[in-house]
Amino acid sequence: MSFLEYAPAPESRAVLSLKSEYGLFIDGDFRAASGESFATISPADESHIATIASASEADVDAAVAAARRAYDKTWSRMSGRDRGKYLFRIARLVQERARELAVAESLDNGKPIKESRDVDVPLVAAWFFYYAGWADKLDHAGLGANPRSLGVAGQVIPWNFPLLMLAWKIAPALAAGNTVVIKPAETTPLSALIFAEILQQADLPPGVVNIVTGAGATGAALVRHPDVNKVAFTGSTPVGREIAKAVAGTDKKLTLELGGKAANIVFEDAPVDQAIEGIVNGIFFNQGHVCCAGSRLLVQESIHDDVVERLKTRLSTLRLGDPLDKNTDIGAINSREQLDRIRELSRIGEEEGAERWSADCVIPDNGFWFAPTIFTNVQASHRIARDEIFGPVLSVLTFRTPAEAIEKANNTPYGLSAGIWSDKGSRILAVADRLRAGVIWANTFNRFDPSSPFGGYKESGYGREGGKQGILAYLKAPAAAVEPTPLVERAEGETKRRTRTPRAKKGASS
Amino acid sequence: MSRRLTVPKTYKLYIGGAFPRSESGRTYEVVSAGGDFLANASLASRKDARDAVTAARGAVKGWSGATAYNRGQVLYRVAELLEGRRAQFVDEIVQQTGVSASDATAEVDEAIDRWVWYAGWCDKFGQVAGNGNPVAGPYFNISVPEPTGVVAVIAPQDTALLGLVSAIAPALVTGNSVVVVASERYPLSAISLGEVLATSDVPGGVVNVLTGSPKELAPWLASHPDVHGLDLVGAGDLDWVDLQIAAAETLTRVLPPEQGPDAAAPSLSRIAAFTETKTVWHTKSLV
Numbered sequence: 121m122s123f124l125e126y127a128p129a130p131e132s133r134a135v136l137s138l139k140s141e142y143g144l145f146i147d148g149d150f151r152a153a154s155g156e157s158f159a160t161i162s163p164a165d166e167s168h169i170a171t172i173a174s175a176s177e178a179d180v181d182a183a184v185a186a187a188r189r190a191y192d193k194t195w196s197r198m199s200g201r202d203r204g205k206y207l208f209r210i211a212r213l214v215q216e217r218a219r220e221l222a223v224a225e226s227l228d229n230g231k232p233i234k235e236s237r238d239v240d241v242p243l244v245a246a247w248f249f250y251y252a253g254w255a256d257k258l259d260h261a262g263l264g265a266n267p268r269s270l271g272v273a274g275q276v277i278p279w280n281f282p283l284l285m286l287a288w289k290i291a292p293a294l295a296a297g298n299t300v301v302i303k304p305a306e307t308t309p310l311s312a313l314i315f316a317e318i319l320q321q322a323d324l325p326p327g328v329v330n331i332v333t334g335a336g337a338t339g340a341a342l343v344r345h346p347d348v349n350k351v352a353f354t355g356s357t358p359v360g361r362e363i364a365k366a367v368a369g370t371d372k373k374l375t376l377e378l379g380g381k382a383a384n385i386v387f388e389d390a391p392v393d394q395a396i397e398g399i400v401n402g403i404f405f406n407q408g409h410v411c412c413a414g415s416r417l418l419v420q421e422s423i424h425d426d427v428v429e430r431l432k433t434r435l436s437t438l439r440l441g442d443p444l445d446k447n448t449d450i451g452a453i454n455s456r457e458q459l460d461r462i463r464e465l466s467r468i469g470e471e472e473g474a475e476r477w478s479a480d481c482v483i484p485d486n487g488f489w490f491a492p493t494i495f496t497n498v499q500a501s502h503r504i505a506r507d508e509i510f511g512p513v514l515s516v517l518t519f520r521t522p523a524e525a526i527e528k529a530n531n532t533p534y535g536l537s538a539g540i541w542s543d544k545g546s547r548i549l550a551v552a553d554r555l556r557a558g559v560i561w562a563n564t565f566n567r568f569d570p571s572s573p574f575g576g577y578k579e580s581g582y583g584r585e586g587g588k589q590g591i592l593a594y595l596k597a598p599a600a601a602v603e604p605t606p607l608v609e610r611a612e613g614e615t616k617r618r619t620r621t622p623r624a625k626k627g628a629s630s
Numbered sequence: 631m632s633r634r635l636t637v638p639k640t641y642k643l644y645i646g647g648a649f650p651r652s653e654s655g656r657t658y659e660v661v662s663a664g665g666d667f668l669a670n671a672s673l674a675s676r677k678d679a680r681d682a683v684t685a686a687r688g689a690v691k692g693w694s695g696a697t698a699y700n701r702g703q704v705l706y707r708v709a710e711l712l713e714g715r716r717a718q719f720v721d722e723i724v725q726q727t728g729v730s731a732s733d734a735t736a737e738v739d740e741a742i743d744r745w746v747w748y749a750g751w752c753d754k755f756g757q758v759a760g761n762g763n764p765v766a767g768p769y770f771n772i773s774v775p776e777p778t779g780v781v782a783v784i785a786p787q788d789t790a791l792l793g794l795v796s797a798i799a800p801a802l803v804t805g806n807s808v809v810v811v812a813s814e815r816y817p818l819s820a821i822s823l824g825e826v827l828a829t830s831d832v833p834g835g836v837v838n839v840l841t842g843s844p845k846e847l848a849p850w851l852a853s854h855p856d857v858h859g860l861d862l863v864g865a866g867d868l869d870w871v872d873l874q875i876a877a878a879e880t881l882t883r884v885l886p887p888e889q890g891p892d893a894a895a896p897s898l899s900r901i902a903a904f905t906e907t908k909t910v911w912h913t914k915s916l917v
Contacts, residue, residue: 246766262758262759357881360881361878361879361881364878364881365875365878365879368871368874368875368878368884369870369871369874369875376881378881533880535906545912548912549910549912552908552910557908558906558907558908558909559908559909559911560908560909560910560911561911562910562911562912562913563912563913564769564911564913567765567767567769567911569763569765569766569767569771571763571764571765571766571771572763572765572771572773572909572911573763573773573907573909574909575907577778577906577908578858578881579880579881580881581881582881582883582906584907587761587763587773587909588761589773589907597899
């Protein structure tokens with residue numbers, strides 16, 4: 121038995137008490153949808169988990185109407201203190217049911233239990249905890265006293281961090297005084313539906329949060345709904361573009377968190393052992409299903425061979441398999457469709473002349489799997505250096521000078537994140553200044569915190585989630601916004617203006 | 631003694647720090663409120679718009695890389711030069727719009743004072759819009775606003791100077807470069823402003839002024855992939871929803887049209903509109 125062989129150590133599914141069928145969560149209760157239902161499956165073995173309702177346009181309409189009523193009658197009239205208390209309750213309930221949520225997430229999404237247990241769910245609780253405190257402190261968010269909520273928020277979230285993305289959307293929206301209709305991703309609705317039960321336990325007023333499951337058409341109906349005041353979307357750049365077009369000309373406030381092709385820049389003076397761990401975390405965390413993944417490794421030429429060798433050694437120790445096993449490092453690819461895309465782009469990478477290396481691991485018979493893969497000898501023009509693969513595939517490029525690294529890092533329409541590895545703080549700060557990306561990790565990667573704004577430059581979208589900037593995305597300026605402007609009395613003539621002294625001006629300002 | 635014959639000015643475009651005619655060779659007649667001929671302004675073309683974007687893009691690195699203190703001084707210098715040319719701007723506004731000299735004076739004064747107000751924000755906006763973040767871990771974490779890049783502006787159409795200044799000054803504060811389409815009816819003040827900019831210390835290409843038809847130029851600017859921000863403040867009479875849709879193709883940040891004399895009123899939100907928040911995490915070692 122080699123040191124890599126462990127006895128299976130699966131997390132128990134007994135903690136789950138799933139229903140065989142889930143309806144839509146509208147106005148505080150589950151109800152049947154008028155659309156056809158669909159199955160959600162485990163990507164690890166393709167087994168059936170539950171039957172999920174698909175919200176039709178009429179269902180979305182009912183959800184938005186419920187959110188509007190709740191906004192008008194309850195939530196917008198409630199004190200910030202009480203809104204905050206509901207959010208604190210939700211944070212605590214998430215902590216209480218953390219293991220159940222983690223198991224459900226790994227089951228439905230395919231991510232390793234150690235990630236859902238140690239990253240996703242704790243961050244979900246942290247997000248509600250952080251924004252709970254904002255609810256009665258909005259005067260300090262930066263828009264002046266008494267900023268206003270927007271109304272009904274329509275939110276569409278992706279499958280890579282199902283519950284975490286839900287928290288990123290719902291927590292600031294509710295803290296700011298908005299009500300919510302949210303659509304989870306088609307392949308990962310399960311944790312959102314358990315979250316609906318948590319909302320019932322928290323006794324959140326009906327209609328404040330409505331959860332409509334379904335596919336793309338459900339999301340389109342939601343973002344196009346005329347009674348939605350705010351649209352927040354996380355997902356692909358092509359869909360984000362369509363949403364931006366759909367809301368053009370309306371008063372809807374829009375934030376978009378879209379794709380990325382992050383550069384992870386490793387300088388020759390980097391602490392190599394930490395960098396290797398950071399590179400692995402950057403691209404193989406969550407099977408690479410991360411919009412801010414460090415999918416382009418830019419290594420200084422002098423250390424390229426050493427870094428690639430060490431990476432291969434490290435990747436050979438990663439354990440791929442059952443997402444519920446506590447020793448699993450690499451879980452399942454979320455869907456067949458995504459697996460096909462990863463395979464296709466990898467095939468193109470080989471055809472274009474890059475050199476492929478995949479970790480030698482046993483691929484389970486059922487389910488969707490892709491071994492951790494590195495491409496070396498990648499040129500900036502290759503598809504695998506330009507397109508978001510959204511899988512466990514790393515493209516390695518080289519550079520000689522910091523200027524070249526910056527040039528290559530910025531040579532993408534995306535601008536979500538970047539990494540810098542160097543022992544020299546002054547160089548890190550200088551390079552960070554020049555990178556066109558919204559989040560930059562220096563000597564670390566893929567760190568998230570509710571107090572830290574997250575979001576992109578360029579075609580990675582606009583608006584921020586997290587931090588003070590994240591609450592601003594759900595607020596507008598007070599009704600009678602008074603800006604400190606140096607107004608010159610318009611009727612005054614030249615002479616008067618010329619002779620006015622600062623002291624006279626001061627006296628006149630009352 | 632006979633009346634002195636005046637020396638009228640040829641109004642051209644302002645692109646990349648130079649004053650070219652439209653490459654198309656086209657001009658259009660600018661007349662006073664009373665219908666008298668004032669000038670033949672350049673009728674900028676699609677090619678001129680693209681040249682302006684190229685110039686603006688080339689200027690982003692230097693202008694956004696300048697220190698905030700330096701940008702503040704340079705913008706204040708613009709206000710100083712505007713003050714020195716006050717009489718010229720007043721005359722031009724009176725000629726173009728037909729308002730009284732005192733109204734024109736008030737407009738020029740307000741434009742200068744707004745410019746001063748924005749100049750003073752250069753080295754403060756980062757402190758107001760940025761912040762440290764108390765993340766749960768051993769990291770130094772800070773968020774700072776950075777300029778979006780190239781901002782195309784359709785200037786308010788019903789004033790000659792104030793709307794123009796109110797739209798371009800906030801974009802410049804954080805280090806964006808600007809391509810502005812001036813008021814179609816009152817384009818002359820915009821070119822005179824270009825002369826002020828050219829003789830101040832604003833690097834060439836940071837502000838580029840096009841005169842002509844917003845209707846003709848706006849679609850090319852909105853859809854241009856090197857335009858990162860689009861201020862439609864003066865586009866209310868155009869098919870601005872189509873412009874917004876064109877801008878969505880490259881996720882360009884858009885400000886909607888505003889109407890009335892208070893269009894583009896001074897505000898921090900106008901500065902913030904064309905900025906991006908950058909958040910940097912830096913590890914702290916164990917000591």
